[in-house]
Structure formats: structure tokens, C-alpha cells
Amino acid sequence: MMPLLEIAKLKTVLNTGSAPIHAVDGLELKIFKGETFALLGESGCGKSMTALSIMRLLPEIAEIIEGHIKLDGNDLLLLPETDMRKVRGKRISMIFQEPMLSLNPVMTIASQIKEVLKQHFILHHTHLHKRILELLQQVGIPDAPRRMTEFPFQFSGGMKQRVMIAMALAGEPELLIADEPTTALDVTIQAQVLDLMRDLQQRTHMAILLITHDLGVVAEIAHRIAVMYAGEIIETATCKDFFQQPAHPYSQKLFAALPERAKRNQGLAVISGNVPLLSQAFQGCRFAERCDHAWELCRQTVPEWIEITPGHRVKCHLFSKEKRSEYQVNRTEKQTTSSVETYQPTHHQDSALLNVTNLKIHFPIYQGLLRHTAGYVKAVDGISLTITSGKTLALVGESGCGKTTVGKGICLLIPVTEGSVQFNGSELTGLPRHQLRKKRTEFQIIFQDPYSSLNPRMRIIDILEEGMNALTPDDPHRIKPEQPLSSYQKENRIDELLQRVGLPPEAKWRYPHEFSGGQRQRIAIARALAVNPKLLICDEPTSALDVSVQAQILNLLRTLQQNLGLAYLFITHNISVVEYLADEVAVMYLGRIVEKGYVDEILNTPKHPYTQALLSSVPAIEATSKRPNRTHLKGELPSPANTPSGCYFHPRCPYVMPICRKIYPEKSTFSPTHSAHCYLYSQNQNSA
Structure with missing residues (x-):
């Protein structure tokens, strides 16, 4: 079956500073009609930049230097801007992460949806009004005839997100890109939004590209999953296979970091370090510096795609039969298992x-x-x-x-x-x-x-000293409580505070x-x-x-x-x-x-x-x-x-x-x- 959207070898760079940032570096994926494809990963991995590349809505400093983005076989990167405007909002729509920043604060909700409809359809004023009402009612906006004349600031976060969905659906798109559509929503509103997206997909056979870091949302709605790290995809699988057996060490770490009742008396597993700078040239696996299983080969050689089961592929040397023996030797020489802190239950206080x-x-x-x-x-x-x-x-x-x-x-x-x-x-x-x-x-x-x-x-x-000066605390380190802390004592206290919350003392000089x-x-x-x-x-x-x-x-x-x-x-x-x-x-x-x-x-x-x-x-x-x-x-x-x-x-x-x-x-x-x-x-x- 021919995919609705096919991306091949996509490279998007941000031309900032002395070296370009490779936000998307050789990305490949396929999305079929009627399916929900989830793109998982931490902030800074390139998920949103992938979505903006598909829509060709990149900031001025960004450009696509290589690759293809095909919609029904037609390369969107070859279209002139006038033709691309007919695609945006009509064939491909996008729900942005922060609705308040995406909605015009000085226009009513009806006016903003009307803009989309007038761009892609020829409708009489009466039909425009009727269609706007239908869209708002479709996404569950109560009292739509009254609320359509209101402004974004008069809506709650969940209601603003619904308005964004209504605008995205106005053009009856074939592909809906949803960038963190439920991040800041309550579980009840989140459930309603997910039900709404699922219902619309069943009725219109629309494909959805869901960008998120919420594994629970992915489990609820996705059919296939891709895990993205440092600008590239490192694992793809069906939803069932991924949740039964995540393969890549990064994927396993994401699961281990989830809070749950069974972990109440122990610390959560964390991924040490941060996503690497995407302006550097990578030699080996991009996750190697944060991986508990990495050995020398991981830092020198880029892993190839390996198929574990049909439809489940991973980029990791651990699954290469030729490299497996080398990994076992390395693990014998040096164990790099991560540990988590255990907590003792505190005794109940009566007062x-x-x-x-x-x-x-x-x-x-x-x-x-x-x-x-x-x-x-x-x-x-x-x-x-x-x-x-x-x-x-x-x-x-x-x-x-x-x-x-x-x-x-x-x-x-x-x-x-x-x-x-x-x-x-x-x-x-x-x-x-x-x-x-x-x-x-x-x-x-x-x-x-x-x-x-x-x-x-x-x-x-x-910032830290301001609170200390304003409230003049009785500091336990103070020799004479009646005397204020000296500048030297305050700086030492600030160093201790930063170290206590896991930041280096030199961080105090930054903004x-x-x-x-x-x-x-x-x-x-x-x-x-x-x-x-x-x-x-x-x-x-x-x-x-x-x-x-x-x-x-x-x-x-x-x-x-x-x-x-x-x-x-x-x-x-x-x-x-x-x-x-x-x-x-x-x-x-x-x-x-x-x-x-x-x-x-x-x-x-x-x-x-x-x-x-x-x-x-x-x-x-x-x-x-x-x-x-x-x-x-x-x-x-x-x-x-x-x-x-x-x-x-x-x-x-x-x-x-x-x-x-x-x-x-x-x-x-x-x-x-x-x-x-x-x-x-x-x-x-x-x-x-």
C-alpha cells in the first residue's frame, strides 16, 4: 500500500553561530492513511522541527538541505509557495503545542476559523456561519453560538486547544500533525481530546502524526511508533511491540523514568546528561555518552538498522550478532549499571x-x-x-x-x-x-x-540572594543568628543550595x-x-x-x-x-x-x-x-x-x-x- 506521507533522508539545519545545527539529520518515516503515527523523544531531539519541515513553516534561520517529503507521491519540497499554501490547512493541518501563542488574541474565535474556510472553500456567509458552528460543536465547545464571538483569553486551556483542533479540521485534512496536543491539559480534558481525535479519524480516515513525550497518550491512540533522539530516529515498531518490549536503551530508560506506585520507596531511573549539541559531528551512536551499555565500538561506529521482529527495527550495536560477543567481553571488564536511591518511609506525625x-x-x-x-x-x-x-x-x-x-x-x-x-x-x-x-x-x-x-x-x-535578603532567615550555619549573613557567607550558602538541587556552583553566574x-x-x-x-x-x-x-x-x-x-x-x-x-x-x-x-x-x-x-x-x-x-x-x-x-x-x-x-x-x-x-x-x- 502506498503511504500517504513519505519522508526520505530529510536534513534540516539551523544556521546560527559558527556551526550549523542539524536539527533533523537524515530522518526517514512513512505514514499511511487512517493510522496514528507517534513520534517520541525528549525536548531538543528535533520532533517539532520535523513537523515544521513537513509544513514548510521553518524559521528564517532554518533550511532543508537534503531529502524528500512526499504527500501521495508528490514532493512538497518542489512546490512553489503559492501551491504550498493550498496544501497547508487543506491537505495537511497542524495543531501547535501552545494554543495561546497560536491564536490571534485580537480576533474572535469565529473570525479565526472563518479565515481557514475562506482560504480553501467558496462558501456563502450563511454557510460559513453554519460550518463554524458545526466545527465548534464537533470538538465539544459548549454553547457554541455564544462562545464563537468570544476571544481566546476568555477560554480555558482545554477550550483553546479544542479551538485549535477545530481550526485544523476546518479544511478537512488528509494528515493532521498534532504537536504535544495534550501536554498541559487535565486528564479529563486530555481524554476528551484523544477521544475526539480518534472519533474524527474513524469518520474521515484521516492520518495523524502525533508528536509527544507522554507514553500514556501514545499507548492510548498510536498504531505505530518512532523514537527520535538527537535529530534521528533510533527505533520504530508497532504500538503493541514497543510497549511489550522496548529495544533501544534510550527507549528502556524512558519507561524506567515513569513514576508509579510500585516505585514509591525508590528513586526513579534518570537519563544522565543531556541531549548532545546538534552542531557537532557525530562519529558513533549519539546516545553513547548517556547509555549504560555503551562500549568503545558505540563511540566509534554508527549503528545500522537491525530488524528484531517484522516491523520492529532498532539502531543499536547490542542487537548485532557480530558485535554481541564483543559487548559481553566489555561488560565483564567493566560494569556500568545505573543505580537508584532507595527511600525509607517517614513515620507519621501526629501534630x-x-x-x-x-x-x-x-x-x-x-x-x-x-x-x-x-x-x-x-x-x-x-x-x-x-x-x-x-x-x-x-x-x-x-x-x-x-x-x-x-x-x-x-x-x-x-x-x-x-x-x-x-x-x-x-x-x-x-x-x-x-x-x-x-x-x-x-x-x-x-x-x-x-x-x-x-x-x-x-x-x-x-535571584537566590533576593529571597534571603527579603525574608532574612534564621540560617542554621549562622554563628550569631541576630547578625545578618555576610556576602561571603551568602555566596557559600548559594553554592550549597545549587549543589543540593543538583546544579554546579558556577551556574550562579548565569541567567x-x-x-x-x-x-x-x-x-x-x-x-x-x-x-x-x-x-x-x-x-x-x-x-x-x-x-x-x-x-x-x-x-x-x-x-x-x-x-x-x-x-x-x-x-x-x-x-x-x-x-x-x-x-x-x-x-x-x-x-x-x-x-x-x-x-x-x-x-x-x-x-x-x-x-x-x-x-x-x-x-x-x-x-x-x-x-x-x-x-x-x-x-x-x-x-x-x-x-x-x-x-x-x-x-x-x-x-x-x-x-x-x-x-x-x-x-x-x-x-x-x-x-x-x-x-x-x-x-x-x-x-x-
Whole structure:
């Protein structure tokens, strides 16, 4: 069968600096009609540059110097730009990774979709309006007639991604390129987007090139897989073969870096080092410097393609029969196995470090010239939680449910409407500013995007010193606590902090833009540690990181907790991270906690329908763990400015009863530590 897309010997270079960067170096792949082809790999491996090469949307400094990109046998690289414009959006469409950067902020959603339709079809105004509505309804945008006249900033992340999909589908493409389409989405929205792509593919027989680093997403939707590393593909296989037996050491490392419950008491395997510079000339295997199995041959000779089973090929000397004996001799002489750290379970503390009671954070909605209060956004609507020293409480839920607002409210970074926040027995709400500043040395927050939270004009030494100067911590290394640290002592302290988070001391002289995403997150953690806190509030610290970098950050957080006795409030939507890191879990929906308990109680016996839907939406990697009764949530989170009557979850609940629409349910208790708010169980009494 003839492939829909065929790429042969593709080379794309970036002409920057003294030497060109070979972002894509000899890439070859084939995609057939109706299949989903997944391209896996770390950031910096060339995945997105491959997609831009196919679309011929390369930046000015980039050029394709060799190869072919054939669509139905026609080489796209030979087409003039006028003809290529007819291909883009019509025959090939692309969903970009960051929808907010891809959508025009000053145009309505309808206007942006209309641009695509007018480019490729001749439609009357009435038909244009009807088609836009169809597309928005097709991708699950609620209240499409009203929302089509709104602007991108009025949409949530998941809704913006759906709009991007609607624009990509407007031209009825034969090939859809999806570049990390679900990276920053909640598991519920991610499940909806994957279901949508799967459904559209079945109906239109569209091919999909899925670019991602999420193995769970790949397992859910892909038919064939290619693993990319340092500009080239190093392994290809069917989805089934790849997940049953990944062959290349790099692929095996990606699996070993995944967090899961079975690894709770041990560190995650990490891939040492970084993706090599693509401006250098490679002699041997590009993964050799990071590989546990590499020997001299790997550094001198480029491996050839070897077919392990029909359709499963790998570029690795380990699978060459001629080289296998040489490898065994080398392994006898020098063992290079990687080890992981083991963690001792911390003993449960009886006394609470943080005690939050009936916390409410409401934001007024102003209207009119005189800005009178027309209502309130109930971002946090009466939550209570407790965290003990040395323990981790995971706060999970969809975007927009108020998780980040809880974190900021605990730190008193935003005003609290009502409720109590007690830290170490001291009430924080109502404290004068100067007293609250002193207390802030004991609790710190790590934000989701480290690049946005680090001043780009300040060196790392200045960023870390700023917190130390602002909060003047009682440093354990200080001989006389009443005296401030000298410049020499501060620099030594900064060196210690950087080494503690796995960065060299000389990194302090560099700027944030000179670091990778994972390294910037380490700097954000070091800044939080600079004032010796007892509690860290971690707001999605690993959401946009590769699995290998995520493993490094999770290992770091576990080690810090083990050594320093830190407590964590871990805000996340990644259930795999919750399984690995959390001691307790609180499930949040529309400003309220609907279920909480120990991690095993929540994950093994979820009671609330929302918790069940969250867990059901998590992509399953192993075939044996596929859940037969998957229940994906329908619709969107209601607006916190107009909360439903009764149980807030009732508009989306499959088990809704008349009473659910009238009165919010009281707490149902299943054990001393496990409770939920749901009418499916007896109220205010023990229930099995």
C-alpha cells in the first residue's frame, strides 16, 4: 500500500553561530492513511522541527538541505509557495503545542476559523456561519453560538486547544500533525481530546502524526511508533511491540523514568546528561555518552538498522550478532549499571504543620461605570485540609477548580474571604504585614512555569540572594543568628543550595534563559529552599517536563523530603505522580474538596463519581491495566461565578438524583481517614 506521507533522508539545519545545527539529520518515516503515527523523544531531539519541515513553516534561520517529503507521491519540497499554501490547512493541518501563542488574541474565535474556510472553500456567509458552528460543536465547545464571538483569553486551556483542533479540521485534512496536543491539559480534558481525535479519524480516515513525550497518550491512540533522539530516529515498531518490549536503551530508560506506585520507596531511573549539541559531528551512536551499555565500538561506529521482529527495527550495536560477543567481553571488564536511591518511609506525625479550615476565597465581579459588585467568583468555597511534617498531600482536580488559588491563599499572596489558615499553631489570616513576612520563611511556593517566575534580567546568584535578603532567615550555619549573613557567607550558602538541587556552583553566574526547563525548575526549588522552609507548595512543578527530566525533579523532591523533613502540598493533575509521591490525596472540584484520604484509599477504592472519572481518564500504558469500564467526563467545569445548586458536580454526574440538584451533600465517612461528599453513600456515618 502506498503511504500517504513519505519522508526520505530529510536534513534540516539551523544556521546560527559558527556551526550549523542539524536539527533533523537524515530522518526517514512513512505514514499511511487512517493510522496514528507517534513520534517520541525528549525536548531538543528535533520532533517539532520535523513537523515544521513537513509544513514548510521553518524559521528564517532554518533550511532543508537534503531529502524528500512526499504527500501521495508528490514532493512538497518542489512546490512553489503559492501551491504550498493550498496544501497547508487543506491537505495537511497542524495543531501547535501552545494554543495561546497560536491564536490571534485580537480576533474572535469565529473570525479565526472563518479565515481557514475562506482560504480553501467558496462558501456563502450563511454557510460559513453554519460550518463554524458545526466545527465548534464537533470538538465539544459548549454553547457554541455564544462562545464563537468570544476571544481566546476568555477560554480555558482545554477550550483553546479544542479551538485549535477545530481550526485544523476546518479544511478537512488528509494528515493532521498534532504537536504535544495534550501536554498541559487535565486528564479529563486530555481524554476528551484523544477521544475526539480518534472519533474524527474513524469518520474521515484521516492520518495523524502525533508528536509527544507522554507514553500514556501514545499507548492510548498510536498504531505505530518512532523514537527520535538527537535529530534521528533510533527505533520504530508497532504500538503493541514497543510497549511489550522496548529495544533501544534510550527507549528502556524512558519507561524506567515513569513514576508509579510500585516505585514509591525508590528513586526513579534518570537519563544522565543531556541531549548532545546538534552542531557537532557525530562519529558513533549519539546516545553513547548517556547509555549504560555503551562500549568503545558505540563511540566509534554508527549503528545500522537491525530488524528484531517484522516491523520492529532498532539502531543499536547490542542487537548485532557480530558485535554481541564483543559487548559481553566489555561488560565483564567493566560494569556500568545505573543505580537508584532507595527511600525509607517517614513515620507519621501526629501534630499538624498546616491546618486549613473552611477556607473561602471569593473575587468580586464589577460592572458598570461605577463598578458596583454584581456577583462573586467563588474560586475556593470552604475547603479544609491538614498537612503533617515530612508528608505530602496531593491536591488534584481539573484546571479552573481552584487548586492554584488554594496554594496562593495559604501563602496569603491573595486576600482570604473567610476561614482559618494555621501554620505550626499560629493563625496567619489577619496577621500584620511585617509579622506575616517573618512567617513566610517557613512556607514557600514553587510555581508551575519557572521561566515566568524567574527574573530574566537577574543572574541566579541575585535571584537566590533576593529571597534571603527579603525574608532574612534564621540560617542554621549562622554563628550569631541576630547578625545578618555576610556576602561571603551568602555566596557559600548559594553554592550549597545549587549543589543540593543538583546544579554546579558556577551556574550562579548565569541567567535563566541559559538553562533548560528542568534546570530552571531546580533553580526555583533552590530559591524556595533559601529561607529554610518547613512546607513547600508545589504548583504543577513537572507538568510541561519530559519524563526523564520529571524523574530528576521528583527524585530531588523525595531526597529533600527525606533529608530535611519537608512537607509538600503538591498541586497536580498527573495521577502517576500522585501514585509515586503522595501520602494523602484531596480531590477538588469547583472550589470544594469532594473526597480525601490516604493515597491507597483514593486510588484503590475511589468513592466520589468525580474521583472515579478522574482515575478512569488516566491513559493506561500496560495492556493489562486497560480499564474495561472507562467513564469519561462530559462537558466542562461550570463557571465558579455561577455555581450549580445542590451538589456542584450534578450537571456532569452519571448517577445524579433529584436531591443532588437541591442540597449540597454532607460528608460520608468510610474510614477515619477516608471521606467524600456524595448522596450515593450514607451521610454523616460510617459506610462500607
